[in-house]
Amino acid sequence: MIKVLHVVTRLNVGGLTTFLMNYYKHIDRSRIKFDFVAIDTGQKHAYHDQFEKFGGKVFYMPSQFVQRGTFFVKLLRNGNYSVVHCHIEVQSGIYLLLAKLTGVPVRISHAHWSRENNGFQNRVLKFLLNRVVTLRAGASNIAIEAVVGKDYSTNSRVIHNAVDLEHFKFDESVRKHYRKSFNFGDNIIIGFVGRLTHQKNILFIIEILNTLVKQRDDIRLLVVGDGEDGSLFKKEIEDRDLAPFIYWLRERSDINELMNAMDILLLPSHYEGLPLVAVEAQAASLHVIASENVTRQVNLSSFISYEPIDIGSEFLWSKAIESIGKDYLRHSTTDVLTKAGFNIKEEAKNLLNLYENLVNGS
Structure with a gap:
């Protein structure tokens, strides 16, 4: 079974959480398992119980940055994940770097916003991201380009925000x-x-x-x-x-x-x-x-x-x-x-095939 760790900031009500829930509800969970890691807010996130109901584990990283990195590395070493799938725009580069150093073979950045920020910090993070990612993905081509840049956006994959x-x-x-x-x-x-x-x-x-x-x-x-x-x-x-x-x-x-x-x-x-x-x-x-x-x-x-x-x-x-x-x-x-590719029953099959092909190197 393939184990995927999804990295998010929150698992509260919103488009990203709904996206993850839609796919996890409809994917073949006998062949793949999703876990989730979010930043601790001091209380259980709104969708915590729903994800665990479908067999996923939910982890909370400390809000303090250095402690968060230590927690994340320990989670990767103990979790035996084949895939780390990050949903936090250019900041994904930090987590995917840690995933690469820990030996996770498949590292996915997933863009959900189309807002491009070319400030110095974001340019550094974008540079890092493009050197540690193995698949650039996103909700749309414009979202992918905003996160990874135009030069890298052609080598990418749109994963539709499909619904039931x-x-x-x-x-x-x-x-x-x-x-x-x-x-x-x-x-x-x-x-x-x-x-x-x-x-x-x-x-x-x-x-x-x-x-x-x-x-x-x-x-x-x-x-x-x-x-x-x-x-x-x-x-x-x-x-x-x-x-x-x-x-x-x-x-x-x-x-x-x-x-x-x-x-x-x-x-x-x-x-x-x-x-x-x-x-x-x-x-x-x-x-x-x-x-x-x-x-x-x-x-x-x-x-x-x-x-x-x-x-x-x-x-x-x-x-x-x-x-x-x-x-x-x-x-x-x-x-x-x-x-158009927005039927979750079909797109969940496509996502499973994508994970399996990436893990198997095909």
Whole structure:
């Protein structure tokens, strides 16, 4: 059996954790075992128990850097891992160097963001990464290039942010039940799912909502998630008297059902690698309006469109929302998403084959 150690910063609610969970749930666990190592926050991470339920072990490294390195080397020496798979952008180079020195044969860097930083420290880390990695991977080509650089990005592998298409498939009965439960009525429900951070540009959604409610009274915003900008988000809501128009559910496990109840999903991010939530929404036949900064590699169906996020463009988003409305036909996207490589049942097989080929040297 192949043993893979995934290196992350957190195993809390978010796109990366969902990505790992999707693959581990659907991969053949009789042939491969995933373990996970994250940075200690003083408490058990949200997905700890779920990963252990599927047979994986979860380890926590000390937050102090030198102690973290010592812990990581000891973990590698005792774990008998064939693969170390790192998900922390250019910082992966440090862990993959330790993996190389410890004798781990397969060392994968996996890029999830498209934000490139060419500061001195990042250039050093990128230089290191490209000399200790054995496979450069990522959610998209643009994410890979941002982490390893253009010169190395051609020798790489995209691992799709695939989802369980059946789990997210649109169900009219679920939609009616959830809309009734939340008393949505005939309102147009615009949604946001993700962490409340600068990256996700959550305050821009407030601008869009503020523009819409001045024109009509049948708009509501459903926010699912929390994060470091949560207090700023709350203050903006209060300052603009928008609380009556917002449902803020924070972290939830029923994202698929909530997407059934939504009419439009907003993704105004400043940058993304390949946003898993956009794939999930299209699997639910939910129309996504995405920032022009979001890669076109997530343009998978007729249920997505793009708008700019510069100053004043909230009016363009408002017009797009009004144009789309809530009465469009939500037909199945299973075939088109499977063909594009986003069906987790197929992609989990491909990932297993990739690991086995790398370990066996083929």
